[in-house]
Amino acid sequence: MPFGQAPLVPINSYRKDENLWLLPYNAELPLDGGFPEFGNGQSMEIPKQYDPKEAEQRHYARWESSGCFAPEINRNPAAPVFSIVIPPPNVTGSLHMGHALQHTMMDVLTRYKRMCGFRTLWLPGTDHAGISTQLVVTRELKKEGLNRLDLGREKFVERVWKWKNESGGQITNQMRREGASVDWSREKFTMDADLTRAVREVFVRLYEEGMIYRGNRLVNWCPNDQTVLSDLEVEKIPQAGKLYYLRYPIKGEDGHVTVATTRPETMLGDTAVAVNPNDSRFEKLVGATILLPLTNREIPLVADEFVDPEFGTGAVKITPAHDPNDYEMGLRHDLAQVVVIDAYARMTEAAGADFVGLDRYKAREKVVARFTEMELLEKVVDYEFSISKCERCKTVVEPLISLQWFMRMDRLRDLALEHLAREGQPRFVPRQYERVYSNWLENLRDWTISRQLWWGHQIPAWYTSSGETIVARSYEEACESAGTTELTQDPDVLDTWFSSALWPFSTMGWPEQTEDLRVFYPTSVLITARDIIFLWVSRMVMMGLKFIGQGPFADVYITGTILDSHGQRMSKTKMNGIDPLDVFDKYGVDATRLTLASVGTTDVRWNEKQVESYRNFANKIWNAARFALMNAEGAAVNPSSLNPADEDFPLQDRWIVSRFHRTTRDLRVALENYEFHEAVQTLYHFFWDDFCDWYIELAKIDVTSEEDSLRRTTARTRLLTILEQALRLLHPFMPYITEELWQRLPGAESNLLHQAYAGADATIMLAAFPEAREELIDEKAEWQMKTIIDLVSRVRNIRSEMNIKPAERVRVLVGAADPQLRDVFSASAEQITRLVRASELSVGGELNAPKASARAVLTGGAEVAVPLEGLIDFAQELQRLDKEMEKLRTEAAKIETQLSNPNFVQRAPAEKVDELRSRIADIAQRSTQLQQTIENLQ
C-alpha cells in the first residue's frame, strides 16, 4: 500500500478549546464512490488545523480513475497542445529530492495548462537502467548462494523481469503521492515490446547508413562490472600518487633515456618512446633503438608533436594497448599493440613469465622492485593526478583494446548544432547552458554503445558460422537475409542511454505514425537536472532530428540542485539525503511542493524551516476557507458577482478584484517564463496579505452580520467567489488542499469547469484557470486602499509605540484637505474603526485635535491624530516624530541628490524624472506638516 491510512490524530491536545470535531467522512474514505459530498451552503464544523493526510488520501485515486490526467478528457478538438515526457527514473530507484523537484515543476505546468484548456499530456515511465538493475538482482542471487552464471542468461533475464514486476517501480507509487498528474494509461518502460521495436529500428537504420559500426578500439573497461563504459560513465577523481622515473638503456650506447610514468606496470607493454621533434635534447636520439628492460624487446624512439618537452623528462613511454593517448600515437606511428593487462586487470602472458597472472598493482610493485635492483629507477616523486573510476562501482577503469559497437556522432552532431543555430532550439533556461551544450557537441567523439551485460536491449546483430554479420529487426528477418537459421546473436546489450535517447518518440508509438506522435511530438518542455545534458538531452535532440525530423522539445529547463544544509550534495554514500516522503509526512505534500517550486535554477541548501512556513501557509488557506464556510449561509460561489460595474461595489471589493487580476496576470507571466519562485511569491502575498489580512478583515462586518440582508448575502457571495478563484490560482502548486476546500464550497460545481471539460465530474483541476482582465485592474481603487492601509498602519504604530493596550479604545481624528480623500475614509469608516480598534472616527477638512495627541502625516497629505489625554508621554512622542522626520529627510536627501544632477534631469527618461518629482513633493508636504506638529508639541 503506497500510502497507508493515516490514523486520526487528536488536534493540538494542549489547547483549551481543543475540538474533536470529526468530519462526516472520517469513518470511510470515499475511494469507491464519487467525490465526497459536502453540505452545500450548510454550516459545518471544520477543524481549526489543516490535516494534509486527509486530503492527500482522498483525491488522487479519484482524479486518476475518472480520467482527469489523460488528454482524452479534453473534448475540444481545436484545443492547443501541451506535452511533457517525464525523464524516466530508474526502475530500481526510489523517489529522491531531485525527482520531487522536477516532478513538482512539471506538474505545476501540466496542471496550469490543463486548467487553461490545453490538451495536456504528461507521459510517465521508467528506465530499465542496465547495470543498476542487473546488480540489484545479482545481489539478490548472491544471498541465495548463486551467481548469474549459475542461472544462465535466459533464466537470469527472466529473474530480472520477475524482480521488475514485483519490486520495480515503487517510484510510480511515490509519484502518486506527489500528486503528479501523469497519464498512467500511457505509462512506458524502456524495455516494453513497442519501445524495443523502436530501438531495433533505429539500430538497423543507423547501421545501414554506416553510422553504427563494430570495431576494435581502446575503450574504458570496468574490471569489476566486466563491461565497457562510455566516456560519460567514467569519473575523474584527483588523487595523490607517484611519478616514477624509469631509465631505458639505448642500444649500442652507454646512455639511457629516462621516462616518467604513473603506471610502471604498463612498461611491459611499451612499444616505443616518444619525444617532441623540436626538443634539441633528443635530436640525435630520434630513430635510436631502446632496449626495453624486463623484456627482450627492442623498441624505437619516435618523434611526436604531442609530447610536451616541459613535462617530466621530455621523453614518454608509449603503451598503445593501455593508454588513450598512446593508443592514438601508436596509430600515427604504426606501433604494435602489446596487451599486457586483461579484462580482470591482471597481467597477461605477454607481460612475461614473471608477471603473468599478477594483479596490476602487484605487478607495479614488482616492476618497481626490479628497476630498483637493476639501478634503473632514477627517482620517485609525489604527484597528484586524476584517475578514472567507474561511476557506478568506483573501480579504477582500465583502458583496454576491445571489440565493441560504436555510433558515429559527426552527422548527428551537425544536425543538433544546426537546429540550435537555425531555429534556436532547444531553448535553454537558463540561457548559459546553451553554450555548455554546444561546446560539448562540437567536441563530440564516437559513442561506445555496446555493454557486456545481460539486462538490456540485446544488440540486433547475428553472426553466421562463417563470421558474417547480419543486422536485422528480428531473428526471422536475420535468418531470411542470411539464408540460414544457424545464427548466433551478439551477446552484448545496448547502453541504457540508447533507448533513453528515443524516449520522446518511442513512447508515442514510433516507428508507427500514431495519433499520439502526431499530436504530442515535439513536446513542450523538458525539465531536468544539469548532469544529464550530455548523457540524455543532447542525444534525444540528435535522435529526434534524425528520425522524426523535428527536435523533441522546444524548451529545456535545467533545475538547480538541492544540497544538504551544509551545502553538500545529497548522496546515498554520504547518507545525507532528505527523503521527500518523510517531508510529505511531516508537512504535507502541498507545502513541500511550494518549497520545491521556489527553487529556481541555482543550487540551494535544504531548509526545513521553509517547508514549515509553507505548511503554515496551507493552514492559513484552510482557515480562510473555514471562515468563509462558517459564514456561507444563503450564499454560493457566483463568478458574475465580481463585476465592479455593478452598483454597490464597495472599495474593498473593487480593490480585491483588482489585486486578483493583477496577481493572475503576474502569475501567468511567471509561469510562462518558468519563474516558479516568482509565481509562488505572487500567490503567497496575494492570498495572505491582500486576501486574508485586508480583504477578509474589511469584509468581516458585512459577512458576519447577524441580520439576513442582501448586503450580507452579497458580501458572502463575493468572499466565496474570490476564495474560489484564488483556489484555482493555487491549484497547480497545491493540488490537494485546493481540491479539498473547493469541493466544500457551495456552488463549486461542474459549471465552473473549463468548457473543454464540459460534462466531466466537478473537480478544481478541470476548472478554468482565471483570465487576467486588464480592465479590472483598478489603479484608483488600489491607491485608495493604499491610503486606508496607510492610515490604519499609522494608528496601529501609534498605539504600539504609546503602549496602548489592545483592548483599549481610542478616538481617531483624521484631517484631509482633499475632499476625495475624505470620501474614501468616510466610506470605509466602519471598517477603519474596527481595524484600529477605535471608539470613534471623525474625518474632517482639517485636524482639530487636542495638544495631547499622538500624530502622524499620511501619504497624500492627510493627517491623523489620536488624542491621549493623560496618557501621552510628550518626550516619547517627540522622539517618535523625530524618528519619522529623520526617515523623511534621508529619503528626501537621496532624491534631491539625483534631481540636482543636471545630467539626470537631461538624460533619464522623463517619466522617471516626473516620478521622483512627485515623490519629493509628497515628502516635502509631509515634512512641513510633521514639522508643524513637532513645533506644536513643544
Next chain:
RNA sequence: AGGCACGUACGUCAAUGGUAGACGGCUUCCCUUACAAGGAAGAGGUUGGGGGUUCGAGUCCCUCCGUGCCUACCA
C-alpha cells in the same frame, strides 16, 4: 589547464540598469469568536574587496579574494 556559476540582513534565498525585499529567526505587545501553524508593531544592509562604464550599478565590464560545479589526451 580551461569554462561556467555563485558571494546580498543572524540563517536560507529574491530583486527587466531606476525607492535593496521575502520567509524563518530576533525584540515588544496580544489566546481580539477564521487561523497562536495566528494577529499588531519594530530592530536589523557601505549588496566579498578594489577599479571602470552610466544621469543612475546588487545588476554591465575589468581585477583580486573566497566557494562550488562542469569539461580536458600532460605521461
